């Protein structure tokens with residue numbers, strides 16, 4: 001567990017790029033590949049990867065809420081579950097979660113429980129994001145585990161991936177409506 005004081009003290013060490021990676025953008029591209037898989041399923045394109053300080057990709061996840069009939073099947077939760085199962089440990093301490101969209105309250109809570117070291121996200125989510133948009137959930141005084149976080153990595157590309165999906169969905173809805181409109 002990392003306390004707030006430890007986080008401030010060891011910030012440079014804790015926020016270091018995983019070995020073998022030359023940028024957070026490179027890791028975000030993997031998360032975007034995951035998001036594209038969600039889109040293929042007709043799901044909102046959000047993708048995540050969990051990476052260790054050694055640079056190993058522990059797990060990947062993409063949004064599957066509709067496909068799995070599971071309101072908790074967000075990209076971050078699925079990546080955490082997968083990593084925890086692989087490690088046979090419900091805590092994935094030291095891993096950094098890289099996700100295309102600012103996490104929601106549920107996922108942020110899960111990441112605190114999992115004791116991840118950091119969260120790197122792409123674009124902000126003004127509606128349900130809780131790291132910066134709706135609130136600063138990781139700064140709440142009762143949080144017993146400090147997590148560093150950074151947004152804005154490939155923000156434009158991640159936002160474009162989402163807005164292209166919603167645009168396409170609106171057009172499909174319009175087409176469907178015009179198909180059923182009485183003449």
Ligand code: ZN
Nearest residue numbers: 074103104107
């Ligand atoms: Zn979420």
